[in-house]
Amino acid sequence: MVDPSPAPLSLAPKFAPDRLTLVGVGPGDPELLTVAAVKALEQADVVAHPVAREGESGMALAIALPWLQPQQLLLPLAFPMVAEAEPRISAWHEAADALARHVRTGRRVVLLCEGDVSLFATGSYVQLALRRRHPDLSFALIPGIPSVCAAAAAAAGVAVDLPLALQQEGLLIRPCPETASDFRKLLQSARYASTVLGLIKVGHRWPWVCAALTEMGLLDQALFAQRVGWSDQWVASASQVPPDARPYFSLLLIRQLWPEVLP
Numbered sequence: 001m002v003d004p005s006p007a008p009l010s011l012a013p014k015f016a017p018d019r020l021t022l023v024g025v026g027p028g029d030p031e032l033l034t035v036a037a038v039k040a041l042e043q044a045d046v047v048a049h050p051v052a053r054e055g056e057s058g059m060a061l062a063i064a065l066p067w068l069q070p071q072q073l074l075l076p077l078a079f080p081m082v083a084e085a086e087p088r089i090s091a092w093h094e095a096a097d098a099l100a101r102h103v104r105t106g107r108r109v110v111l112l113c114e115g116d117v118s119l120f121a122t123g124s125y126v127q128l129a130l131r132r133r134h135p136d137l138s139f140a141l142i143p144g145i146p147s148v149c150a151a152a153a154a155a156a157g158v159a160v161d162l163p164l165a166l167q168q169e170g171l172l173i174r175p176c177p178e179t180a181s182d183f184r185k186l187l188q189s190a191r192y193a194s195t196v197l198g199l200i201k202v203g204h205r206w207p208w209v210c211a212a213l214t215e216m217g218l219l220d221q222a223l224f225a226q227r228v229g230w231s232d233q234w235v236a237s238a239s240q241v242p243p244d245a246r247p248y249f250s251l252l253l254i255r256q257l258w259p260e261v262l263p
């Protein structure tokens with residue numbers, strides 16, 4: 001006989017689409033959206049999406065496109081990729097205000113975010129700006145598959161097994177350091193702390209990163225992943241990647257140690 005387990009307190013879906021939802025759309029493949037993300041997209045009147053410059057089309061929109069319908073209003077929001085603070089702060093404020101305006105006209109609005117919505121994501125800045133500038137406006141977040149996780153999964157497809165973390169290990173996901181000396185220090189501290197590294201924003205840093213990995217004898221312990229989930233995805237041992245600059249959408253997974261007890 002089935003044990004009568006406690007009745008659930010609420011049958012409401014965990015990710016019931018709100019009036020405003022920040023949606024992680026995964027790293028590239030439209031099949032890697034969650035069911036919750038697809039439902040939120042289907043129910044949206046307005047689909048906001050980040051672009052680097054006005055008139056451009058963004059990655060997040062390209063990923064979500066198969067799930068969108070012609071009657072939905074597309075709302076590109078420009079987030080300049082610059083080092084200065086001011087243009088970025090203005091862009092976050094303008095984005096939050098634009099989203100709030102649409103929500104206040106009674107529309108259901110989604111903001112698309114590439115990968116996960118809380119991991120090095122423009123969506124996080126918009127989230128903070130919304131909370132400060134429109135504290136009365138509630139919104140929901142739907143997590144997405146992070147590029148680092150998608151890269152570890154894609155590695156198996158090229159017969160490279162690189163679990164992100166096992167047993168007592170740590171996992172550090174962060175941008176690639178800016179200098180070779182900081183990169184070497186990071187590798188040493190990660191090794192000391194049994195921590196696997198997921199380094200994003202490798203792109204144009206690859207020539208000196210590759211040289212440092214070679215010098216430290218770590219090329220074979222590193223997985224390089226470029227445009228994961230896209231039709232031109234390239235995932236390979238770092239030892240197979242020529243030392244030229246790579247695209248912005250590239251990352252490294254570095255596992256220097258393995259636990260003693262393994263199958």
Ligand SMILES: C[S@@+](CC[C@H](N)C(=O)[O-])C[C@H]1O[C@@H](n2cnc3c(N)ncnc32)[C@H](O)[C@@H]1O
Nearest residue numbers: 027115116119146147200201227228248249250
């Ligand atoms: C601003 S971060 C966005 C991270 C994203 N929110 C996530 O959850 O993966 C951009 C960096 O993530 C990495 N990245 C994002 N998507 C990627 C993909 N499809 N393939 C490889 N790297 C990717 C790249 O290193 C890129 O420089």
